[in-house]
Amino acid sequence: EPEVTQTPSHQVTQMGQEVILRCVPISNHLYFYWYRQILGQKVEFLVSFYNNEISEKSEIFDDQFSVERPDGSNFTLKIRSTKLEDSAMYFCANARGRDTEAFFGQGTRLTVV
Amino acid sequence: EDQVTQSPEALRLQEGESSSLNCSYTVSGLRGLFWYRQDPGKGPEFLFTLYSAGEEKEKERLKATLTKKESFLHITAPKPEDSATYLCAGYGSSNTGKLIFGQGTTLQVKP
Numbered sequence: 001e002p003e004v005t006q007t008p009s010h011q012v013t014q015m016g017q018e019v020i021l022r023c024v025p026i027s028n029h030l031y032f033y034w035y036r037q038i039l040g041q042k043v044e045f046l047v048s049f050y051n052n053e054i055s056e057k058s059e060i061f062d063d064q065f066s067v068e069r070p071d072g073s074n075f076t077l078k079i080r081s082t083k084l085e086d087s088a089m090y091f092c093a094n095a096r097g098r099d100t101e102a103f104f105g106q107g108t109r110l111t112v113v
Numbered sequence: 114e115d116q117v118t119q120s121p122e123a124l125r126l127q128e129g130e131s132s133s134l135n136c137s138y139t140v141s142g143l144r145g146l147f148w149y150r151q152d153p154g155k156g157p158e159f160l161f162t163l164y165s166a167g168e169e170k171e172k173e174r175l176k177a178t179l180t181k182k183e184s185f186l187h188i189t190a191p192k193p194e195d196s197a198t199y200l201c202a203g204y205g206s207s208n209t210g211k212l213i214f215g216q217g218t219t220l221q222v223k224p
Binding site: 001004006031033035041042043044045048050055056089091095097098099100101102103104105106107109 | 144147154156157158159164204207208209211212213214215216217
């Protein structure tokens with residue numbers, strides 16, 4: 001099965017600090033997503049990204065969040081000023097097409113203290 | 114509002130005891146229904162995609178089916194290694210690949 005790689009696996013940060021979560025996508029899979037899962041809750045959609053632009057974002061994805069592919073390869077999620085409620089597992093997902101299965105990374109556990 | 118609901122929330126089976134997990138959806142213009150397996154502390158692992166009512170997919174002890182309102186994941190003669198949380202997700206008319214997830218069914222198979 002194709003593999004999406006996420007780093008770091010665990011990040012602890014002080015409230016108000018910036019964090020960048022990174023994802024190495026699958027070759028030729030051009031649709032990118034970030035999801036998050038607060039402990040014990042559903043997996044929630046954050047943002048979809050295709051052709052170097054955001055195609056859809058959720059209400060959670062406010063001005064504190066941004067995404068980019070800085071080197072045309074890796075895909076990143078930046079949280080500018082973290083809040084306690086941002087503590088969650090963040091998953092990067094990658095798909096070949098809009099209608100095809102998305103493959104998920106193993107996640108970054110973000111803990112804001 | 115698009116919604117996916119799974120039942121039961123938790124299921125305990127004895128090894129070899131077959132059962133079914135349910136996923137009810139109200140997703141506008143459903144374009145695909147996905148099943149994933151999630152182990153504790155890990156990312157969802159893709160199992161099946163179903164695109165139209167009546168479609169069925171099988172993989173080892175798992176079989177997924179789709180109707181116009183719900184999907185079932187049938188587990189035949191489960192083994193302890195099948196213990197995990199099974200997630201159902203719908204993809205609808207947003208046309209961006211956005212998945213709407215259910216809350217999952219946590220399956221425990223005892224030897």
